[in-house]
Amino acid sequence: MIETIIHVLVIAGLVVSAILVFHFRDLLAAALASALFSFLISLEFYILQAPDVAISQAAIGAGLTTAIFILAIRSTKRYEEDIP
Amino acid sequence: MRMSKIVRFSADVLFGAILIFGFYIILHGHLTPGGGFQGGAVVATGAALVIVAYSYEEVLHMIKKAGLMLQESAGLVMFAGVALIALGLGTTFFFNYLANSGLLFGMSVPFGPNPGELNTGGVLPLMNIAVGIEVWGGLAIVILYMLSGISKAEEA
Numbered sequence: 001m002i003e004t005i006i007h008v009l010v011i012a013g014l015v016v017s018a019i020l021v022f023h024f025r026d027l028l029a030a031a032l033a034s035a036l037f038s039f040l041i042s043l044e045f046y047i048l049q050a051p052d053v054a055i056s057q058a059a060i061g062a063g064l065t066t067a068i069f070i071l072a073i074r075s076t077k078r079y080e081e082d083i084p
Numbered sequence: 085m086r087m088s089k090i091v092r093f094s095a096d097v098l099f100g101a102i103l104i105f106g107f108y109i110i111l112h113g114h115l116t117p118g119g120g121f122q123g124g125a126v127v128a129t130g131a132a133l134v135i136v137a138y139s140y141e142e143v144l145h146m147i148k149k150a151g152l153m154l155q156e157s158a159g160l161v162m163f164a165g166v167a168l169i170a171l172g173l174g175t176t177f178f179f180n181y182l183a184n185s186g187l188l189f190g191m192s193v194p195f196g197p198n199p200g201e202l203n204t205g206g207v208l209p210l211m212n213i214a215v216g217i218e219v220w221g222g223l224a225i226v227i228l229y230m231l232s233g234i235s236k237a238e239e240a
Binding site: 051068070 | 109117118119121122125126128129132133135136223226227230231234
């Protein structure tokens, strides 16, 4: 029972963080929401009995990809402009 | 361009802990989930943390591009070398000549339920270490080249 509740909460968090990535105009916040998505999906892999994939996803998805995004935002603009 | 003092201090403190955790995943690759690639990716995350926190000139004083390239090549040469030694001993390529030999990583696996003995596995821990060194250098150099392109764009 408790496993089902945790499972549903993680999947709901995945949907919410994916919507947040789309919604944010601040690109740094969007990159951090994407890192949250990666962290939650690594938790989901762990719940589904794949700890190997969970470690890879946490290191590559939440760590290195976010670092590359932050480096790219540092060199360009932080805020997204309105589409005319 | 460098980040604030709080970010730099946090990166300095967390770097050691992330490094130790990555080495733990690499060395226990034949016992627990994880292995060379996962541990190397965790260590590269620690390197990426320092690279993001400091400016490009400060990072170049700490990490050399040639050193990371050498590290990547050394990991690949060690992986192929360990496999080629088996050919020199008169067995097949990738033969596990260290298992149950009593030498390095050569202990026999104890019978029954046990917490896992680190000194087992033969050549598998050596290959995990080689892959870990290679992935560490490869992923860190990707981030470093990203930062070098950005520093040129900031000057222009």
